[in-house]
Amino acid sequence: MPKTIFKILWDRLHRGLPLKVVIQNLTKCGNHYWAFTSIEVKRDRDTKEIRNFIAYRAPINNHAKELISTLYRQVKEVEEKHSLEAGINFLHGFLDEKRLSYDDFMEKIENSANERGILAKLKNIF
Amino acid sequence: MTQRPTPTGKEIRLDSKKHIVSKTDTKGNILYANDYFTEVSGYNKSELIGTPHNILRHPDMPKAIFKLMWDSIKSNQNITAVVKNLAKSGDHYWIVTDFDIQKDPNTGAIKNYIAYRQAASKKVVEKIEPLYKTLKEIEDKHDMEASFEYLTGYLQEKNMGYHQFIEELAKPTGMAAMFFEAMKKLF
Numbered sequence: 001m002p003k004t005i006f007k008i009l010w011d012r013l014h015r016g017l018p019l020k021v022v023i024q025n026l027t028k029c030g031n032h033y034w035a036f037t038s039i040e041v042k043r044d045r046d047t048k049e050i051r052n053f054i055a056y057r058a059p060i061n062n063h064a065k066e067l068i069s070t071l072y073r074q075v076k077e078v079e080e081k082h083s084l085e086a087g088i089n090f091l092h093g094f095l096d097e098k099r100l101s102y103d104d105f106m107e108k109i110e111n112s113a114n115e116r117g118i119l120a121k122l123k124n125i126f
Numbered sequence: 127m128t129q130r131p132t133p134t135g136k137e138i139r140l141d142s143k144k145h146i147v148s149k150t151d152t153k154g155n156i157l158y159a160n161d162y163f164t165e166v167s168g169y170n171k172s173e174l175i176g177t178p179h180n181i182l183r184h185p186d187m188p189k190a191i192f193k194l195m196w197d198s199i200k201s202n203q204n205i206t207a208v209v210k211n212l213a214k215s216g217d218h219y220w221i222v223t224d225f226d227i228q229k230d231p232n233t234g235a236i237k238n239y240i241a242y243r244q245a246a247s248k249k250v251v252e253k254i255e256p257l258y259k260t261l262k263e264i265e266d267k268h269d270m271e272a273s274f275e276y277l278t279g280y281l282q283e284k285n286m287g288y289h290q291f292i293e294e295l296a297k298p299t300g301m302a303a304m305f306f307e308a309m310k311k312l313f
């Protein structure tokens with residue numbers, strides 16, 4: 001997992017904004033699995049302060065997995081050879097190229113998870 | 127940066143359906159390059175990131191064209207330009223490019239440029255190559271001002287700006303728009 005993704009994640013959550021993110025998790029026995037993760041922000045009903053975050057995880061299909069893992073590999077390489085800032089810039093460039101915001105992109109990943117035909121095409125462009 | 131590649135004179139044939147995309151800061155330092163960019167240029171992403179875009183500058187390219195380009199995008203005007211680029215191998219490729227200009231939503235100041243490029247057709251190259259050669263010769267003998275002057279005269283004779291000249295020559299253009307249209311269809 002690139003640090004860039006977690007940086008974006010925490011920046012958003014600390015500002016109280018929910019987000020969707022694809023995360024590769026490690027199981028106890030060392031295997032990994034990919035999850036489409038929706039994170040919500042729960043606030044105290046009275047003080048309105050952030051109390052906790054709740055993550056809902058769903059599996060993603062192979063096409064989305066391939067697309068995201070290629071992207072993450074590139075971001076991670078930029079991050080390691082350059083800096084976290086360069087990684088963030090690279091990710092934004094990737095999105096700008098497609099004229100998508102991060103949220104739009106995640107929505108496309110989420111929506112297309114059920115539509116295999118579209119995803120096959122998605123794979124071609126990225 | 128390491129030594130500039132020596133031109134081989136060999137042309138790289140581009141896939142006319144693919145786009146070469148990069149994003150830079152306001153000085154032209156590369157922040158993002160897509161896969162086709164790395165494939166064609168022969169530089170990997172780590173080599174490109176943080177590097178000035180003139181890493182691709184071909185010695186045959188007249189300075190006047192880059193001045194025209196920078197004057198335009200700095201004043202928030204898109205421009206369609208034809209550029210001969212130098213790959214890491216020393217081979218070259220001709221592209222038609224246009225730009226997206228990103229501004230800070232709060233201050234309105236320009237933040238980033240995104241260039242969308244596609245293969246320049248044979249017809250375009252045939253027309254542009256002799257013009258650039260002349261411009262370059264004038265630059266070498268005199269200076270950029272003189273070549274800029276020549277270019278202005280050349281275009282005036284045709285009653286066109288450079289942007290319009292290239293659009294006429296290389297149509298259909300609007301690479302960014304076309305690219306975006308293609309993307310929309312795919313989703």
Ligand SMILES: Cc1cc2nc3c(=O)[nH]c(=O)nc-3n(C[C@H](O)[C@H](O)[C@H](O)COP(=O)(O)O)c2cc1C
Pocket residue numbers: 148149150153154178179180181182183184187189192209210211239240241
């Ligand atoms: C978004 C963007 C894309 C550019 N693409 C190229 C390119 O493909 N090839 C190139 O030679 N210069 C490109 N330039 C211009 C270079 O920054 C540089 O001005 C040019 O190579 C001339 O080099 P010099 O400024 O060192 O004389 C680009 C600039 C920007 C802002």
